[in-house]
Amino acid sequence: MHRILIIDDQQKVLDIYQRLFTEEGMEVVLAQNASDGIRALIGEQVIDLVLLDINMYGINGGYIKEIIDEYDPQVKVIVSSVHPIDQQIKFIPRAYDYFDKSQGTEILLKQVKRALLLN
């Protein structure tokens, strides 16, 4: 069972993603801030993929990414944001993939499945 860690400060967004991935048969761990996210990451459960929201102001997604890289470089990170993709790349280079939230859930699903090597 694949496990996805979703870090996003908006409750409604977490709700949507949880239902989305649960219906696809994945396990979902939710975190609404940096510390919860990191705690979940280094906790007992193995995380296969992190869906990381970057808030350009406030929680520093880049900082979280560094910690993830340090802790387990195998974990794939998909950066998600309402900002355009090219700005996301500038902010966090070398993530596995990037998702613009306005692109819709179908695309996100495709990206996640590809990252987890599912069809």
Add this chain to the structure above:
Amino acid sequence: MKLRSIRFKVTILFTVILGIILSLYGGILYYSLYKSLYDELDRELERKAYFVASSMHSYIDVLHKDDHSLLFIARRTITLKGEYPGGQVDMSAEQKRKIVDLERKWKQLYDKLDLNEDFINFVKMTGKSLVKSQNVPSELRNILIKKMKGRENFPRSFLTFTFKKRNLRLIQVPFKYNGENNYLIQIASSQKPIVELLAQRQYVFMISIPIILILTSFIGSFFFKRILMPVAEVTETAKEITHENLKRRLKFSYKDEEMHVLVEAFNDMISRLDQAFQHISEFSSQVAHELKTPIAIIRGECEIALRKVRSQEEYIRALQVNLDEAQRMLKTIDDLLLLAKLDYRPEIFTFEEINVADFFYEIHEQSKILSSSKEIEVQLKMPIDNKRIRGDVIHLRRLFFNIIYNAIKFTPPKGKINIEILSHKESLHVAIEDSGPGIPSEYLHRVFDKFFHNTLGENDLESGSGLGLSIAQAIARIHGGSIFAQNSSHGGAVFTVTLPFL
């Protein structure tokens, strides 16, 4: 050269002023020449009359004093000719010697004074002309005698008249003989040389002044063009500046004061424009960003709801979420519009006198209602005086409620909110303190930024547009006041609003 140009105006002005000055100066010079020439002529005539008289007196001293002698003397003096009537003069050798000497000296003087050019007439006051110089035709002599009438007894008199198209200046002096002033010496001189000289001088002025003016206007115009060249350069650079290359600035190499100041002011203006455009640009992307989040949520909810058949409750929930997000977007847009108005068109405000006590009592009452669901206590501390401020009631209410909403949002249930009002000398200070977790110090200076969301201590981020405090700050500023955010000693946040008194 264009007519409506500074260059043209300056050239014309300069040329006209120069023209006036030159004309005045020329006029003065001409007039002084005129006067001195004519005065000189009169002085000359006076001298001539004097010398003629004194020469005759010298003769008289040597010879007999009788009428015939007088005639001879007059004739010798005036015409340098003539014999003593009756033949040999009864003169001693001594007298002869003196006469010769006298005549020699007089001849020299006569030539020196150019008396042969002048018309000389020696008359008896009765009107009888005794001697006249050879160049005087009888017509002229008659005129001279006529001119004498009425002036016989003047010690000296001048007259100007015309004879045969010639302007003559006449001097007339009485001559004493035998103790009686019976005779008159008349000398008339032609004014022609003077007239000719003046005419020539006038001609010179009338030719030279316009030439000078034309020359100076061309030279001046040329130099003005060069002097105004920096303005042309500035104009060229200004034309090139569009909103796309606001980074350009004018170079500062001008030494002239006016140009330096102009260039500085221009560059400052471009900097301000540049900044303004940057702000707008950033703002636009911030707005897009802020509106994209609710849209992403709406889209997500709809996509998931449509993936398969759902239960009624799930549909209802999805629709409710979408509705909430739609309302959130509308609020954001409304707040943005208000902010835009506040920033650029504050004339929507209607200012009136507000009684401080009444105003805050009302706010207090309403705050208590708003906070009742979280059981938060709202206290008001206010001095009892009749202070007044000048403001727009509706917008001031909004200012304070924006702060109070925040306070309620961040204060845990059963907490406290304090509203304290202090009167300082010139302004009112309103401090709103809550018992929430306060504002992290790194965010204190950003708390009034547009779209700034503070996510700590609040689990329902969605209820705010992130613009409440920006709006509050803009309203305070329009009232001539300010807002300041800090943390209290108890850990909660304190927002202090300052408003000037009437």
